[in-house]
Amino acid sequence: MGDKAILTEVLEASNLTEAYVDLTAKQLIKEIRHVGDDFSVRYSNLDDRNELGEPSDQISPDQEKTFTVDEAVEALGFGRFQLKLSILTGMAWMADAMEMMLLSLISPALACQWQISSVQQALVTTCVFSGMMLSSTFWGKICDRFGRRKGLTFSTLVACVMGVLSGMSPHFYVLLFFRGLTGFGIGGVPQSVTLYAEFLPTAQRAKCVVLIESFWAIGAVFEALLAYFVMESFGWRALMFLSSLPLGIFAVASFWLPESARFDMASGHPERALETLQAAARMNRVQLPTGRLVSSTKAGSDSRGDIGNLLSPDLRKTTLLLWCIWAITAFSYYGMVLFTTVLFQSHDECHGGLFSNGTALEVCQPLTRSDYFDLLSTTLAEFPGLIITVLIIEWFGRKKTMALEYAIFAVFTFMLYFCLDRFTVTVLIFVARAFISGAFQCAYVYTPEVYPTTLRAVGLGTCSAMARIGAIVTPFVAQVASEQSLSLPIGIYGVAAVFGLIASLSLPIETKGRQMMMSIFLT
Numbered sequence: 001m002g003d004k005a006i007l008t009e010v011l012e013a014s015n016l017t018e019a020y021v022d023l024t025a026k027q028l029i030k031e032i033r034h035v036g037d038d039f040s041v042r043y044s045n046l047d048d049r050n051e052l053g054e055p056s057d058q059i060s061p062d063q064e065k066t067f068t069v070d071e072a073v074e075a076l077g078f079g080r081f082q083l084k085l086s087i088l089t090g091m092a093w094m095a096d097a098m099e100m101m102l103l104s105l106i107s108p109a110l111a112c113q114w115q116i117s118s119v120q121q122a123l124v125t126t127c128v129f130s131g132m133m134l135s136s137t138f139w140g141k142i143c144d145r146f147g148r149r150k151g152l153t154f155s156t157l158v159a160c161v162m163g164v165l166s167g168m169s170p171h172f173y174v175l176l177f178f179r180g181l182t183g184f185g186i187g188g189v190p191q192s193v194t195l196y197a198e199f200l201p202t203a204q205r206a207k208c209v210v211l212i213e214s215f216w217a218i219g220a221v222f223e224a225l226l227a228y229f230v231m232e233s234f235g236w237r238a239l240m241f242l243s244s245l246p247l248g249i250f251a252v253a254s255f256w257l258p259e260s261a262r263f264d265m266a267s268g269h270p271e272r273a274l275e276t277l278q279a280a281a282r283m284n285r286v287q288l289p290t291g292r293l294v295s296s297t298k299a300g301s302d303s304r305g306d307i308g309n310l311l312s313p314d315l316r317k318t319t320l321l322l323w324c325i326w327a328i329t330a331f332s333y334y335g336m337v338l339f340t341t342v343l344f345q346s347h348d349e350c351h352g353g354l355f356s357n358g359t360a361l362e363v364c365q366p367l368t369r370s371d372y373f374d375l376l377s378t379t380l381a382e383f384p385g386l387i388i389t390v391l392i393i394e395w396f397g398r399k400k401t402m403a404l405e406y407a408i409f410a411v412f413t414f415m416l417y418f419c420l421d422r423f424t425v426t427v428l429i430f431v432a433r434a435f436i437s438g439a440f441q442c443a444y445v446y447t448p449e450v451y452p453t454t455l456r457a458v459g460l461g462t463c464s465a466m467a468r469i470g471a472i473v474t475p476f477v478a479q480v481a482s483e484q485s486l487s488l489p490i491g492i493y494g495v496a497a498v499f500g501l502i503a504s505l506s507l508p509i510e511t512k513g514r515q516m517m518m519s520i521f522l523t
Contacts, residue, residue, distance in 0.1 A: 065291025079284030097219030131183025140461020155188025163244030
């Protein structure tokens with residue numbers, strides 16, 4: 001009995017009592033001796049893969065191997081999964097572009113309906129960008145805390161509903177209120193770039209992020225076409241309704257968006273990340289690296305979405321310069337969009353106007369079909385801007401490409417000082433807009449690459465907020481200062497581009513060929 005009592009204590013410590021409870025002491029000893037024959041004792045209620053007595057040197061080699069999300073994404077390459085993601089996130093950009101292009105199209109119609117001044121016209125744009133500025137960091141924190149997909153879905157849903165309500169506004173100040181809330185929703189749309197970039201291999205990342213921006217160009221061109229056919233027959237309210245629909249379509253389509261595998265790993269859910277990566281591998285018909293998925297940094301939520309870390313010693317200079325770059329780029333890009341409408345409405349033949357009796361604008365001077373056509377022509381500049389950026393961004397790198405495009409924008413903007421016919425003015429605006437659009441795309445490539453996963457969404461969110469500051473100021477330059485002199489906005493936009501050139505060359509990090517970081521402490 002003594003032998004069995006000792007053996008029972010051993011079995012209880014090993015949770016094997018139930019499996020051997022009916023055996024005698026001799027039978028137990030026989031079973032234990034049997035271990036020496038097959039090196040394993042199997043017992044119930046536990047995974048069969050866990051074997052007692054298995055020598056450590058007989059563990060499967062695949063079980064010893066590990067791989068990270070970076071390695072998995074590189075193995076995925078670019079295939080059907082990324083193509084699907086391109087279309088879905090591209091829809092968000094198309095919808096965003098339509099809402100932004102709408103700002104330059106409805107101001108003349110609002111002036112005719114409510115007899116508003118140039119300052120009040122500028123307020124329409126300012127309210128939208130104020131909402132975007134206030135919400136950009138908010139949506140960035142939401143995406144870093146709760147996931148990219150949830151943030152995108154809710155932000156576009158808010159923008160769609162508020163856009164529709166804008167078209168029903170009975171009074172100018174009610175319109176301003178709903179346009180501000182529309183901007184609050186649109187502030188989350190740039191997070192689609194974060195989600196998209198996190199599934200792209202290093203070799204294709206820059207080109208693919210720039211190409212996704214082609215949906216922005218499509219949206220801008222489509223809005224100009226929509227205005228050409230809708231404005232004269234149905235008015236600005238119908239244009240607002242139709243411009244809000246793509247946001248609603250994306251909000252529904254976002255349920256088919258995958259969550260970022262990098263986000264799942266950073267938030268401590270490797271099983272979800274692996275499931276997403278396996279689904280992507282099946283769709284692309286490739287194999288993931290063998291072994292177990294591991295994080296390249298310690299998972300946790302304490303540092304995720306912490307704005308203070310953007311100004312840590314390693315990132316402070318980069319962050320401050322990026323804030324300047326985003327503010328200048330948005331100031332120049334949206335300024336050129338708004339200023340084009342002002343030039344075409346002006347009474348100055350030297351700057352594209354149709355009548356030579358001064359530069360002042362009448363309170364009510366609606367755009368004609370000819371104006372819409374010229375606006376469409378300058379909007380088409382988005383496409384060559386994208387193509388040029390795609391061709392040179394991997395050759396020159398991100399910093400030099402931005403600097404070059406700032407320089408060309410500045411040159412062609414300054415050329416508007418001269419007395420030129422409308423066709424030449426249109427060509428100069430076309431080239432200037434192509435290159436400032438390209439600089440914007442470079443900023444969208446560089447920013448997600450330079451920040452780690454734990455700060456990527458909030459980093460992009462704060463940069464987007466800085467861009468909104470530039471966009472808030474620019475209507476008062478393009479639409480208000482132009483009443484004093486058309487040369488004043490030209491000089492301001494040209495000088496701003498020179499500062500953008502200097503800031504882009506001063507960036508301390510070149511992200512060309514650089515893998516995305518998981519943590520601020522890892523390079």
